[in-house]
Amino acid sequence: MTVPWSGNxxxxxxxxxxxxxxxxxxxxxxxxxxxxxxxxDALFAVSLNLLLGTTGLVSFGHVAYFGIGAYIxxxxxxxxxxxxxxxxxxxxxxxxxxxxxFGFFCVRLTKIYFAMLTLAFSQIAWAICFKWNGxxxxxxxxxxxPYPDLDWMxxxxxxxGLRVSDRFYLLTLALVAVSLAALRRIIGxxxxxxxxxxxxxxxxxAFIGVNVRRYELAAFxxxxxxxxxxxxxxxxxxxxxFADYLYWTKSAEVMIMAILGGMEHxxxxxxxxxxxxxxxxxxxxxxxxxxxxxxxxxxxxxxxFPGGIVGGLVAGVNWLRRRGGGRQSA
Amino acid sequence: MPASFLFxxxxxxxxxxxxxFLIASGLSLVFGVMRVLNFAHGSFYMLGAYLAWQVVQWxxxxxxxxWIAVVAAAAGVAILGGVIExxxxxxxxxxxxxxxxxxxxxxVLILGDAAKAIWGTQQLSVSRPAILAGGxxxxxxxxxxxxxxxxxxxxxxxxxxxxxxxxxxxGRLVRxxxxxxxxLAVLGANVGVIYTGMFVASSFLAGLSGALVTPIQSIVxxxxxxxxxxxxxxxxxxxxxxxxxxxxxxxxYGQVLSFGILIFPSFSLFSVFALMAVILIIRPWxxxxxxxx
Numbered sequence: 001m002t003v004p005w006s007g008n009x010x011x012x013x014x015x016x017x018x019x020x021x022x023x024x025x026x027x028x029x030x031x032x033x034x035x036x037x038x039x040x041d042a043l044f045a046v047s048l049n050l051l052l053g054t055t056g057l058v059s060f061g062h063v064a065y066f067g068i069g070a071y072i073x074x075x076x077x078x079x080x081x082x083x084x085x086x087x088x089x090x091x092x093x094x095x096x097x098x099x100x101x102f103g104f105f106c107v108r109l110t111k112i113y114f115a116m117l118t119l120a121f122s123q124i125a126w127a128i129c130f131k132w133n134g135x136x137x138x139x140x141x142x143x144x145x146p147y148p149d150l151d152w153m154x155x156x157x158x159x160x161g162l163r164v165s166d167r168f169y170l171l172t173l174a175l176v177a178v179s180l181a182a183l184r185r186i187i188g189x190x191x192x193x194x195x196x197x198x199x200x201x202x203x204x205x206a207f208i209g210v211n212v213r214r215y216e217l218a219a220f221x222x223x224x225x226x227x228x229x230x231x232x233x234x235x236x237x238x239x240x241x242f243a244d245y246l247y248w249t250k251s252a253e254v255m256i257m258a259i260l261g262g263m264e265h266x267x268x269x270x271x272x273x274x275x276x277x278x279x280x281x282x283x284x285x286x287x288x289x290x291x292x293x294x295x296x297x298x299x300x301x302x303x304x305f306p307g308g309i310v311g312g313l314v315a316g317v318n319w320l321r322r323r324g325g326g327r328q329s330a
Numbered sequence: 331m332p333a334s335f336l337f338x339x340x341x342x343x344x345x346x347x348x349x350x351f352l353i354a355s356g357l358s359l360v361f362g363v364m365r366v367l368n369f370a371h372g373s374f375y376m377l378g379a380y381l382a383w384q385v386v387q388w389x390x391x392x393x394x395x396x397w398i399a400v401v402a403a404a405a406g407v408a409i410l411g412g413v414i415e416x417x418x419x420x421x422x423x424x425x426x427x428x429x430x431x432x433x434x435x436x437x438v439l440i441l442g443d444a445a446k447a448i449w450g451t452q453q454l455s456v457s458r459p460a461i462l463a464g465g466x467x468x469x470x471x472x473x474x475x476x477x478x479x480x481x482x483x484x485x486x487x488x489x490x491x492x493x494x495x496x497x498x499x500x501g502r503l504v505r506x507x508x509x510x511x512x513x514l515a516v517l518g519a520n521v522g523v524i525y526t527g528m529f530v531a532s533s534f535l536a537g538l539s540g541a542l543v544t545p546i547q548s549i550v551x552x553x554x555x556x557x558x559x560x561x562x563x564x565x566x567x568x569x570x571x572x573x574x575x576x577x578x579x580x581x582x583y584g585q586v587l588s589f590g591i592l593i594f595p596s597f598s599l600f601s602v603f604a605l606m607a608v609i610l611i612i613r614p615w616x617x618x619x620x621x622x623x
Contacts, residue, residue, distance in 0.1 A: 058428050105611045112367060112427060116566050117610045120603055123559060127599040249555055252435045259432065289447065295439030302429050302436070303421065 017177040024166035039176040045257040045269030047226035053263035056199030061122030067246030069095040069228025070235035084148030095228020103220035126246040141242030262308030338471040347584025348484030354564040356535035362571035370437035372558030378540025396459035403541035411533025456544035569619020
């Protein structure tokens, strides 16, 4: 297996960000809606992939931190009137804090036991959010989370004519881009390389003196924090926070995004999120049986393209390059 | 708190426990041998319930309609399980756990929507079979005969499966496959057939419990993803791969759920998840399981 994203000179984060910036001007209201959802899901899926692809930890409860972030941000903004600029970092830190507590226990287990304990914690979080009427709104959820105050954007050149959803899209895009850049730096750092070493061979990593658990816990906390950030943005985007956000099936959905795009590449989960969101929009306009379609996609993926879309593309490009190289030398 | 009330809670917990054991036993068997957590087990359970309802509709005139429906549903689900294992699942053995987990999740998505397409989204229910319609009063608590039947069936199935596993040749092969698959294959046993057989047996148990739950609970979409988490908890509490662990795990689950409601009225679900988390933290291999390498 290659060490991904090394020696790559093209600033992909910047290029995708610059391209996506134009959506409010070139696209419709619907495109903005799709763009916001893709950006949020992309961050969520990449944060999961820090565990899944980079560290080799199968977390079946990643949705807990997404939901916790959403609730923290939503409760602070709606119930206490805290400004977004404070609620968002609070959601990030809060989700990371919960990830630290839950993760402390989870990383002591491996493989299927790790997956089960993460699932157990996410269901505990779900059960609490579903029943704690006084704080989370219980099964009614927390509707009407307000949009952040984005009037300051009209002071910026070119942004004064935009709708509030367009402004929120730009804000989301900027936050997601910064987060993705940060995650990419983390994965490319010596710390990130060590996570990959742990994925490849935890025993050997332990032999050379690495505290495997501590590294795994650190990855768990970072992933949880960014998932919380994605959740906070999603709560505002969806105009409400509901216990459904934390149900275990959502953990599977984000996992499908990561795998559909390709876990072995940094951009895989982003591609997977974009593909899945757009497919969902297309298919749900024809049929109510989206889960069925998703199940079939997943089957095809598992049996035919285990490397996902990006994995398949990279394999194809390498094959072409080898053929091209062969011809030149002949 | 009056003793009769506590006794009623205890019996309620025991009924829940035996239902859960019927469901979780199949999950535990497949995990014990194949080391796969089967998310689709809940979907098989749901299909068992729908199939039973369907057969009862066809056989309304027959006095034994319910019992025929139960057997037919369990057999139908067993066949489906066997086909899925033979055609699809076996190609994923030896792949990473993540792919196997996601395969069973794909089945959850597909089977859930298939059931919705066939039977719709309205609640369906089946009435209790006439022979078990009444109840008996024990310590001022009315105990329906049907619950009594389930409470007897659970231990009967447990003992039956245990006898097959420990006393028969097939059972010995199954236990050998759980211990060392390669070695068993080298010795000339057809491991593929053992795996298919396990999957069929496990699907049968899922279909059976789904059919048997219909007189007590209404059949609704979403019962698949709800029950699978409960079954996971039971299996994890008892110890992954430990058959008797699953039995005692369900007994413990039933009582914690039943008395948890008294202690935290609105957080009864929380109490069982917390139980699972505590056990995973203290003894990750469960109450009756053994630590894995």
